[in-house]
Amino acid sequence: MEKKNFFDTSVVISYASYSPVAVNAEIVEKCYNYIQDAKGIFILCYYVISEINNRVKKRRIIYDEVLRKMKYPAHLIGESEKGRDLSNNDIPYAKKLYESNKNNPIEDTSIKFNNEQLKFERRIYNFLKNLVKERLIPLNEMSDKLVNLLHEFITEYADCKVLACALQAQQSEELFFFVTADKKHLNPNMYEFLKEDDRLKDYLFPEFINLMFTKSKKRCATPP
Amino acid sequence: MVKKTNEEIRRRILSVLEHNPLSVRQISEKVESNWSTINDALEDLKEDLLVKEIVSTDKIKVYQKVTGDTYYNLPITDEQRQFFRYLFYSVIQEYKLEKKRLPKKTELAKAVVDIIHEEDISLPTVWYLYGQIPLMIADPSRDYSTSFVPEHAKKISESIRVIVKRQENKNSHQLRSEQYNKYGNKLYDSKERLITSLVRGGNEKEIIKLLSEFYLLCPTDKPEVFEFAERFNSVVGKFLYEDSFDKYRTQMIISLENVWKVITTHSLIDSLTSQGYSREELMQFYLGSSLENMKIVADECLSNLESIYFSELTEKDISLTKEEAEVRGIMSSWTGE
Numbered sequence: 001m002e003k004k005n006f007f008d009t010s011v012v013i014s015y016a017s018y019s020p021v022a023v024n025a026e027i028v029e030k031c032y033n034y035i036q037d038a039k040g041i042f043i044l045c046y047y048v049i050s051e052i053n054n055r056v057k058k059r060r061i062i063y064d065e066v067l068r069k070m071k072y073p074a075h076l077i078g079e080s081e082k083g084r085d086l087s088n089n090d091i092p093y094a095k096k097l098y099e100s101n102k103n104n105p106i107e108d109t110s111i112k113f114n115n116e117q118l119k120f121e122r123r124i125y126n127f128l129k130n131l132v133k134e135r136l137i138p139l140n141e142m143s144d145k146l147v148n149l150l151h152e153f154i155t156e157y158a159d160c161k162v163l164a165c166a167l168q169a170q171q172s173e174e175l176f177f178f179v180t181a182d183k184k185h186l187n188p189n190m191y192e193f194l195k196e197d198d199r200l201k202d203y204l205f206p207e208f209i210n211l212m213f214t215k216s217k218k219r220c221a222t223p224p
Numbered sequence: 225m226v227k228k229t230n231e232e233i234r235r236r237i238l239s240v241l242e243h244n245p246l247s248v249r250q251i252s253e254k255v256e257s258n259w260s261t262i263n264d265a266l267e268d269l270k271e272d273l274l275v276k277e278i279v280s281t282d283k284i285k286v287y288q289k290v291t292g293d294t295y296y297n298l299p300i301t302d303e304q305r306q307f308f309r310y311l312f313y314s315v316i317q318e319y320k321l322e323k324k325r326l327p328k329k330t331e332l333a334k335a336v337v338d339i340i341h342e343e344d345i346s347l348p349t350v351w352y353l354y355g356q357i358p359l360m361i362a363d364p365s366r367d368y369s370t371s372f373v374p375e376h377a378k379k380i381s382e383s384i385r386v387i388v389k390r391q392e393n394k395n396s397h398q399l400r401s402e403q404y405n406k407y408g409n410k411l412y413d414s415k416e417r418l419i420t421s422l423v424r425g426g427n428e429k430e431i432i433k434l435l436s437e438f439y440l441l442c443p444t445d446k447p448e449v450f451e452f453a454e455r456f457n458s459v460v461g462k463f464l465y466e467d468s469f470d471k472y473r474t475q476m477i478i479s480l481e482n483v484w485k486v487i488t489t490h491s492l493i494d495s496l497t498s499q500g501y502s503r504e505e506l507m508q509f510y511l512g513s514s515l516e517n518m519k520i521v522a523d524e525c526l527s528n529l530e531s532i533y534f535s536e537l538t539e540k541d542i543s544l545t546k547e548e549a550e551v552r553g554i555m556s557s558w559t560g561e
Contacts, residue, residue, distance in 0.1 A: 009559075009560075010559040010561060013558075013559045013560060014559060017552065017555065017556055017558070019543070019544050019549055019552050020543070021543060021544055021546070021549045022544060022549040022550075022552040022553045022556065023549075023553040023556065024553075024556050025556040025557035027557065028556050028557070054560075055559070055560035058560050059555070059558070059560065060454065060458070062555075062558075064444070064454070067440065068444055071440070080444065081447045082444075082447050082450070089561060090558070090560065093554065093555060093558050096554050097551065097554055097555075100550070100554065106440065107433075107436060107437065107440065110436045110439065110440050111432060111433070111436045112545075112547050112548055112551060113551060114432075114436060114439075114457065114458075114461055115432075115461070115544075115545070115548055116544060116548040116551045116552055116555075117458075118458070118461045118462050118465065119465075119542055119544060119548070120552075120555075121458070121462065122462065122465065122537070122542065123541075125533075125534060125537055126537060126539060129534060129537055130539055156561075158561075181559070182561075
């Protein structure tokens with residue numbers, strides 16, 4: 001039987017960002033190809049589902065901030081009440097979008113952003129509705145003790161939560177793949193290092209796949 | 225000190241409650257009667273539906289005068305009330321004289337708003353569900369006869385004649401649209417066109433354009449309001465890519481009307497605060513709980529629509545246009561981490 005796939009948030013976001021008619025980042029291609037080709041069942045934990053929803057909202061805020069800047073040129077991107085939810089990583093995207101659209105009519109830009117976002121969200125919802133077969137670890141069952149333990153090694157709290165859920169889920173499942181696309185915190189060396197810690201020795205670890213560290217596999221683009 | 229009669233106490237209580245709600249202790253101080261006398265009188269007034277208790281805890285009771293003739297029982301002075309009555313009465317009379325009929329509610333309300341602005345009369349008007357209206361409820365079936373005659377009555381009468389004539393042969397929709405344009409409120413005009421298109425079965429392209437226009441005009445300075453507009457824009461936009469759009473038009477119209485209630489209650493609050501009403505008092509005594517209920521209903525409508533969308537979602541892949549692909553290219557490496 002094929003191993004199941006437990007996905008991290010970024011893999012799903014990158015998968016939804018793929019378009020055969022756009023210039024895709026390498027990681028987007030990798031995530032899309034992985035999901036298209038994977039044979040095993042797809043699993044998500046509830047924390048990742050809530051994170052996906054948060055990021056969908058955040059993506060909308062980026063567009064709202066650009067539109068606001070087009071409407072009121074004195075506006076500073078990221079400075080509105082909602083805009084403050086954007087991180088330093090998000091702001092450059094908003095600025096780049098603004099620069100490439102500032103001379104276009106705002107009405108057309110608004111429709112364009114909206115349609116692009118709707119199609120992005122459509123792929124996310126289709127993924128959740130039709131491809132994800134198992135949803136595991138309700139938020140109130142996430143082990144705080146395990147999250148805190150992982151936080152000693154991994155600075156990003158969100159990554160600790162996802163990994164904690166994957167570890168919890170793995171204890172009652174056949175060995176599955178834990179698929180991530182994280183460049184900074186969850187790298188293969190760190191993952192091996194975690195396995196060696198005395199306090200985590202009794203845990204069965206899922207098989208780790210970080211698509212950031214895998215080789216690209218070129219595939220023919222599917223027709224639009 | 226002469227003892228006040230019950231009737232006098234009742235009259236004075238209603239008088240001190242004219243401007244804003246007060247606690248029993250505050251009323252007692254202003255009326256200069258003891259707490260127990262005032263409390264008894266308030267209980268009687270409550271039974272007669274002349275006041276209502278709006279805060280009731282072990283320690284404090286706050287009462288509000290019930291007038292029933294303004295939106296949300298919002299307070300206006302007696303002079304303002306008489307002036308409103310005079311204007312309503314005069315417009316109704318002009319309609320009877322010139323058109324041999326009573327005005328409709330929209331005709332009466334819009335005419336009085338125009339008179340107030342054109343004659344620079346100091347009376348409160350507010351933006352609410354269907355545009356700008358007098359704060360006192362315009363009801364053509366009511367008797368507004370009054371002995372009050374304002375200064376410049378003759379000039380006001382001339383203005384009424386012109387305004388009523390101007391309304392000739394216009395339906396409520398036209399009157400509203402005309403008002404939105406006259407007072408430069410693009411958001412109201414945009415909502416009117418969007419709802420009309422949804423009701424009349426407007427095509428996909430037209431709805432996308434109107435939806436986007438409405439969304440762009442929604443106030444971004446109030447995140448809780450904007451979030452409702454954003455959710456509506458998003459879910460209706462998504463339905464446009466499914467085959468089931470027409471099947472759920474009614475739910476979309478109901479959602480829009482409920483989101484609109486939230487938006488325009490904020491417009492109402494803004495209108496009132498710009499005319500000297502205290503935002504804190506408005507929220508505490510008059511509009512706070514209604515607004516909360518409206519938000520709950522709007523949220524339920526949108527959640528319902530979102531869950532219908534999820535169940536109706538088809539697996540077909542929809543390609544990006546060239547312009548959208550450019551945006552996607554910029555966003556490609558974004559993961560929101």
